[in-house]
Amino acid sequence: MVDFQSKLKEALENISSKKPLIFSITNYVSILDVAQGIRDCGALPVMWYEQDVAEQLAGIASALYLNMGTLSKESYKTMVASGRIAKRRGIPIVVDIVAAGATELTTNNSKKLLEDIKVDIVKGNKGEVSTICGGKAEVRGVEAMSHQDNLLELMKDYSKEHETVLVASGAVDYVTDGRKSYLVKNGSPEMGLIVGSGCVSSAIVAAFSAVQRDYGLASALAMSYFGIAGEIASRVSKLTGTFKCNFSDSLFSLAQKRDVDGVRIDER
Amino acid sequence: MVDFQSKLKEALENISSKKPLIFSITNYVSILDVAQGIRDCGALPVMWYEQDVAEQLAGIASALYLNMGTLSKESYKTMVASGRIAKRRGIPIVVDIVAAGATELTTNNSKKLLEDIKVDIVKGNKGEVSTICGGKAEVRGVEAMSHQDNLLELMKDYSKEHETVLVASGAVDYVTDGRKSYLVKNGSPEMGLIVGSGCVSSAIVAAFSAVQRDYGLASALAMSYFGIAGEIASRVSKLTGTFKCNFSDSLFSLAQKRDVDGVRIDER
Amino acid sequence: MVDFQSKLKEALENISSKKPLIFSITNYVSILDVAQGIRDCGALPVMWYEQDVAEQLAGIASALYLNMGTLSKESYKTMVASGRIAKRRGIPIVVDIVAAGATELTTNNSKKLLEDIKVDIVKGNKGEVSTICGGKAEVRGVEAMSHQDNLLELMKDYSKEHETVLVASGAVDYVTDGRKSYLVKNGSPEMGLIVGSGCVSSAIVAAFSAVQRDYGLASALAMSYFGIAGEIASRVSKLTGTFKCNFSDSLFSLAQKRDVDGVRIDER
Numbered sequence: 001m002v003d004f005q006s007k008l009k010e011a012l013e014n015i016s017s018k019k020p021l022i023f024s025i026t027n028y029v030s031i032l033d034v035a036q037g038i039r040d041c042g043a044l045p046v047m048w049y050e051q052d053v054a055e056q057l058a059g060i061a062s063a064l065y066l067n068m069g070t071l072s073k074e075s076y077k078t079m080v081a082s083g084r085i086a087k088r089r090g091i092p093i094v095v096d097i098v099a100a101g102a103t104e105l106t107t108n109n110s111k112k113l114l115e116d117i118k119v120d121i122v123k124g125n126k127g128e129v130s131t132i133c134g135g136k137a138e139v140r141g142v143e144a145m146s147h148q149d150n151l152l153e154l155m156k157d158y159s160k161e162h163e164t165v166l167v168a169s170g171a172v173d174y175v176t177d178g179r180k181s182y183l184v185k186n187g188s189p190e191m192g193l194i195v196g197s198g199c200v201s202s203a204i205v206a207a208f209s210a211v212q213r214d215y216g217l218a219s220a221l222a223m224s225y226f227g228i229a230g231e232i233a234s235r236v237s238k239l240t241g242t243f244k245c246n247f248s249d250s251l252f253s254l255a256q257k258r259d260v261d262g263v264r265i266d267e268r
Numbered sequence: 269m270v271d272f273q274s275k276l277k278e279a280l281e282n283i284s285s286k287k288p289l290i291f292s293i294t295n296y297v298s299i300l301d302v303a304q305g306i307r308d309c310g311a312l313p314v315m316w317y318e319q320d321v322a323e324q325l326a327g328i329a330s331a332l333y334l335n336m337g338t339l340s341k342e343s344y345k346t347m348v349a350s351g352r353i354a355k356r357r358g359i360p361i362v363v364d365i366v367a368a369g370a371t372e373l374t375t376n377n378s379k380k381l382l383e384d385i386k387v388d389i390v391k392g393n394k395g396e397v398s399t400i401c402g403g404k405a406e407v408r409g410v411e412a413m414s415h416q417d418n419l420l421e422l423m424k425d426y427s428k429e430h431e432t433v434l435v436a437s438g439a440v441d442y443v444t445d446g447r448k449s450y451l452v453k454n455g456s457p458e459m460g461l462i463v464g465s466g467c468v469s470s471a472i473v474a475a476f477s478a479v480q481r482d483y484g485l486a487s488a489l490a491m492s493y494f495g496i497a498g499e500i501a502s503r504v505s506k507l508t509g510t511f512k513c514n515f516s517d518s519l520f521s522l523a524q525k526r527d528v529d530g531v532r533i534d535e536r
Numbered sequence: 537m538v539d540f541q542s543k544l545k546e547a548l549e550n551i552s553s554k555k556p557l558i559f560s561i562t563n564y565v566s567i568l569d570v571a572q573g574i575r576d577c578g579a580l581p582v583m584w585y586e587q588d589v590a591e592q593l594a595g596i597a598s599a600l601y602l603n604m605g606t607l608s609k610e611s612y613k614t615m616v617a618s619g620r621i622a623k624r625r626g627i628p629i630v631v632d633i634v635a636a637g638a639t640e641l642t643t644n645n646s647k648k649l650l651e652d653i654k655v656d657i658v659k660g661n662k663g664e665v666s667t668i669c670g671g672k673a674e675v676r677g678v679e680a681m682s683h684q685d686n687l688l689e690l691m692k693d694y695s696k697e698h699e700t701v702l703v704a705s706g707a708v709d710y711v712t713d714g715r716k717s718y719l720v721k722n723g724s725p726e727m728g729l730i731v732g733s734g735c736v737s738s739a740i741v742a743a744f745s746a747v748q749r750d751y752g753l754a755s756a757l758a759m760s761y762f763g764i765a766g767e768i769a770s771r772v773s774k775l776t777g778t779f780k781c782n783f784s785d786s787l788f789s790l791a792q793k794r795d796v797d798g799v800r801i802d803e804r
Contacts, residue, residue: 019679021677028564031564031565032731032732035565035731035732036730036776039731039776044676044677045677045731046635046638046677048606049564049606049608050607050609052641053607053639053641053642053645056639056641056642057638059639060638061677244777245777245780247777248776249773249775249777249778252729252775252776253775
């Protein structure tokens with residue numbers, strides 16, 4: 001059995017020593033929190049939209065993070081162009097399929113991107129992931145209202161077929177690479193009340209994937225780390241403003257500490 | 269006389285149970301706070317700029333919120349297209365006329381939008397609203413430096429003529445639908461020190477209008493709720509960083525509590 | 537010798553009484569923090585991207601702040617057009633050369649802007665400034681990893697040749713107008729952990745330059761004020777979320793207080 005606590009320690013140590021540059025093309029809503037989340041876990045953020053600069057940043061980054069929120073036709077092109085460079089260089093590409101399932105277009109845009117680039121990790125909430133996997137789901141805006149019952153099975157099939165890791169966040173996070181699956185049981189209910197927390201966790205998945213090439217494991221560790229930070233913050237306050245402030249504190253202090261107690265990952 | 273406390277309770281209960289989707293086309297400055305404010309009061313936020321996606325979101329949202337800050341020619345088009353769909357569906361449209369009065373163009377853009385779409389609620393600070401109503405005002409950037417003396421009377425005339433609710437925020441907020449008017453006396457001076465707090469309150473007005481079809485009343489209740497949250501936060505700290513953090517806490521906890529003391533609305 | 541504490545008091549008093557409008561064309565990442573920083577020090581922020589509105593705002597502002605982060609071809613044009621109006625009106629122009637040194641394009645874009653507009657104050661971290669001055673540097677994304685050894689000398693030469701003030705932020709900030717130089721020794725290590733703190737300090741430099749026409753002195757005072765706020769926040773918490781919250785508190789309360797102890801500026 002994997003010693004997840006040791007693996008998490010190793011990942012946080014490597015992020016701290018290598019300071020991987022995570023290049024994000026992300027939505028305008030949570031862009032600052034995404035950047036700060038990357039910084040809090042020990043990596044370095046950079047964000048851009050203009051295609052020519054983005055291509056150069058994809059050419060030096062250690063991971064590429066694409067987030068479908070507030071997507072425009074221009075940012076889509078930038079994503080594809082940056083994705084191709086990332087692919088050629090072999091750096092991990094993480095896509096957060098924000099709002100898949102909310103409207104026909106947001107669903108199709110996510111599906112199209114996943115056809116246009118071969119992505120390493122696809123992440124969303126359970127409604128979004130259910131949608132992408134062809135399951136039933138209700139997504140209201142960016143919020144999962146419901147999802148397909150046997151979601152993990154659906155995810156495994158999708159994962160195998162598309163050779164990508166899938167991450168579905170929720171009270172229990174599902175992670176699968178098609179062969180190995182993880183249930184990540186860390187987290188607190190307050191996390192879902194913070195706008196953009198899903199975007200931040202995807203960015204942290206990207207940071208972990210820059211130092212842990214088993215992308216399924218990297219995703220599970222990142223989600224566990226993120227969830228533990230939420231648990232700690234939740235003990236201080238359950239109100240959104242103070243919780244969010246403490247959440248950033250916890251992400252930062254856990255990354256400093258590295259040897260993190262309380263990892264709850266079940267391997268399947 | 270209206271029992272405003274009961275009406276506020278009812279509105280917060282309905283927001284909580286219906287979780288209305290509030291679609292915002294808003295400025296880049298306060299976009300995250302706008303989304304979090306919507307979330308804190310119990311509604312669900314979604315924001316987008318690209319016209320095709322925006323039209324689909326306007327087609328499923330329960331209210332449309334348009335904010336004139338950092339407006340571009342493209343976002344203007346998206347606003348008009350989304351506004352037409354919202355109008356056809358009969359969902360409320362709230363416009364925050366950010367920076368009206370600051371420059372000729374920002375004034376004209378707000379005026380033009382209000383001609384191009386029939387809006388349900390127009391909101392701004394007293395300088396911005398004074399400007400739109402044809403009164404005297406000094407607006408420096410997004411800040412009201414001065415406004416017309418008899419502003420409420422001016423607002424009533426505008427309201428009747430344009431069949432829209434008008435909301436002017438300030439130490440005392442003015443709300444009128446042309447027939448009924450409300451003076452909302454809740455609030456704290458610190459609110460004016462937080463960049464984007466006006467944008468957030470407009471978003472909360474939009475959330476309330478999604479569940480209370482008397483838009484004048486909805487606006488007054490939203491402004492009172494927002495002001496009470498500010499009063500509570502102000503008791504904890506009068507410094508901007510901590511105040512803002514507690515402000516989000518208060519918006520959230522009042523929405524959980526629902527039966528909110530301290531409503532100070534005078535009906536005229 | 538200059539009594540820096542008195543000069544800082546004078547600057548904060550003038551900002552408070554004149555409430556200068558600072559017009560920023562800045563990146564999407566830290567735009568809210570930039571606006572709040574301007575507000576916290578007592579000035580008034582406004583941000584825009586569309587060229588026609590930007591030109592009108594440059595026509596009424598007391599300082600223009602251009603930040604190269606997330607630059608697009610459109611925002612570049614807006615910067616140049618706004619810069620020309622600012623120049624004609626004689627208001628100070630501050631440029632933050634974000635990401636100069638990170639890629640060929642980000643370096644060239646900063647260099648080109650400094651050719652296209654005659655700027656009053658150029659600011660960056662030591663890697664970015666080293667890059668612009670033709671020195672050696674490693675800039676990873678927006679982070680200075682290393683810089684030229686004799687940076688201050690290099691800066692003086694650049695300053696004289698280009699007739700501009702140069703500010704390089706770091707553990708000790710370097711400020712020079714080519715003739716007079718300042719070492720600003722205020723600050724705390726946590727400031728570097730907050731994404732966008734450099735962008736905020738540049739905005740505060742812009743606010744100070746609106747009331748102190750010795751731009752070298754204005755920059756040194758602004759950086760000292762910013763650093764002292766960081767020192768105070770650091771005494772409360774060394775964790776990113778809480779530190780950032782207290783940082784805003786300190787910027788605000790120092791600006792209220794005006795007579796600020798602990799200024800550590802060495803004139804050279």
